[in-house]
Amino acid sequence: MINYFTVKLCSLTAMTGFLFGYDTGIISGSMIFIKDEMELSTFWIELIVSCTVGFAWLSAWSSAFISDKIGRKSMIILTSILFMIASLVMGLAPDKNILLLGRAIAGCAVGLGSIYAPIYIAELAPKKHRGSLVTFNSAFITFGLFASTLLASFFSYLPSHIGWRLGFASLPSFLQMVGFYFMPESPRWLCILGKYDEALEIMIKIYGDIDIAKENVKVETTITKQLNESYFVKLKKVFNNKETRYALIIGCSLHMAQQWCGINTIMYYGAIIIQMSGVLSKRISIWFTVVVAVTNALTSLIGLFIIDKVTRRKLTLISMVGIVICLALMGIIFTKIQKTEYCPNENGYLVLIVLCLFLFCFEFGIGPMAWGINSEIYPMWARSVSVSFAASFNWLNNMIVSFTFLTISEYISMQNTFYLYMLISTFFTFIFYFYLPETKHKSMEDSLIFRH
Numbered sequence: 001m002i003n004y005f006t007v008k009l010c011s012l013t014a015m016t017g018f019l020f021g022y023d024t025g026i027i028s029g030s031m032i033f034i035k036d037e038m039e040l041s042t043f044w045i046e047l048i049v050s051c052t053v054g055f056a057w058l059s060a061w062s063s064a065f066i067s068d069k070i071g072r073k074s075m076i077i078l079t080s081i082l083f084m085i086a087s088l089v090m091g092l093a094p095d096k097n098i099l100l101l102g103r104a105i106a107g108c109a110v111g112l113g114s115i116y117a118p119i120y121i122a123e124l125a126p127k128k129h130r131g132s133l134v135t136f137n138s139a140f141i142t143f144g145l146f147a148s149t150l151l152a153s154f155f156s157y158l159p160s161h162i163g164w165r166l167g168f169a170s171l172p173s174f175l176q177m178v179g180f181y182f183m184p185e186s187p188r189w190l191c192i193l194g195k196y197d198e199a200l201e202i203m204i205k206i207y208g209d210i211d212i213a214k215e216n217v218k219v220e221t222t223i224t225k226q227l228n229e230s231y232f233v234k235l236k237k238v239f240n241n242k243e244t245r246y247a248l249i250i251g252c253s254l255h256m257a258q259q260w261c262g263i264n265t266i267m268y269y270g271a272i273i274i275q276m277s278g279v280l281s282k283r284i285s286i287w288f289t290v291v292v293a294v295t296n297a298l299t300s301l302i303g304l305f306i307i308d309k310v311t312r313r314k315l316t317l318i319s320m321v322g323i324v325i326c327l328a329l330m331g332i333i334f335t336k337i338q339k340t341e342y343c344p345n346e347n348g349y350l351v352l353i354v355l356c357l358f359l360f361c362f363e364f365g366i367g368p369m370a371w372g373i374n375s376e377i378y379p380m381w382a383r384s385v386s387v388s389f390a391a392s393f394n395w396l397n398n399m400i401v402s403f404t405f406l407t408i409s410e411y412i413s414m415q416n417t418f419y420l421y422m423l424i425s426t427f428f429t430f431i432f433y434f435y436l437p438e439t440k441h442k443s444m445e446d447s448l449i450f451r452h
Helices: 004-037 042-062 064-070 072-091 096-124 127-155 170-180 187-192 196-207 210-221 231-240 242-260 263-276 282-306 312-340 344-363 366-376 380-412 414-435
Strands: none
Touching: 004 042, 004 072, 004 096, 004 127, 004 170, 004 196, 004 263, 004 282, 042 096, 042 263, 042 380, 064 072, 072 096, 072 170, 096 127, 096 187, 096 366, 096 380, 127 282, 127 366, 187 196, 231 242, 231 380, 242 263, 242 366, 242 380, 242 414, 263 282, 263 344, 263 380, 263 414, 282 344, 312 344, 312 366, 312 414, 344 366, 366 380, 380 414
16 A cells, blocks of 8 residues: 555656646647747747757756766756746747747756656655556656646637747646655665665655665665766666666667657647648647547556556557557558548548547557656666666657658658658567566566566
């Protein structure tokens, strides 16, 4: 049974996921209006969307240099501050250049939050409930997406130059910043500093049993001596060690698969995709994205309840197979659209249904699994540097996909773009079938995770 203290910690931490989702979703619903108000070309649309992803990549990669020095708690507070600043800058942006600056700051926040929210939760959570609690953060991402698309739909009834400027993300980021000031540090990080008594106090609150808490602190003390090395020394050790090198390759592959299935083309360009299916009304297109976001949020709850009941490996494989089928269907539908010259009455609803099926498959599997497995597959001495490296890989691929989607669809057609994503997803499905290990209910220090 998860106690109230642990739920409170994880809920406040998962607010980072909410902000991450909100930032992702609001650009999809707002871009239809922003591109007209600021007269954006295809290049500028892709640049404003992918700018956030690019800076998320840079912050994810560089964060490991300071995270082991200032701690998980401080990194999450920094994330809240950056989200708040970004929201205000974007809301007050007089032109596309200042809007781009705000998106860049948001990217730094997203990159930090994507790493340290799941790490903080994983390092606090009891082993038995670790999977569901880490997935809790992913669930909050989908709630943020839903909230942003719903707000964007209401914005569509306001003058176009006002609606998207209402910086609602500044409020939850402020509340998280204040609330986290009173939260404890990760007990694992406290052990790095030699503050074992403080770590023990937190462990007692989490487990409710002093003997179990002492045993967990004892595990931490055996590994902290390896954690005082520089980023590049650790990274070199990760690559030189067969087991951690294998784990890192799997971790990066999970993130690549998550991005190259095209998930963020739906998140960033959902309203535009629906418009291209023949739904010409901006307002209707945005309301369609609300249906997609609701499906996304509800499906994430399914993942939350089944992740510790079904193996991580099985969920990932089932998810990938479903994604391949949905991408094939998207290709077929857009082929039909091209031949029928965009019939809005039928094809728009077909695209909406398949997008919902796609998100259903994504949210119980590869969506949370990419982050969840990465948060538990590495031993403590390698975790910060490995998770940071793998997350930066996620954002690098995210940036490439989001920056090229509209351009590729213009050159090879929308249907062939979805077929391309289908082939890539098929490749990763086979990779995971043969090489993905199981991590369910295993200690994060258990080297058996890395062996075949």
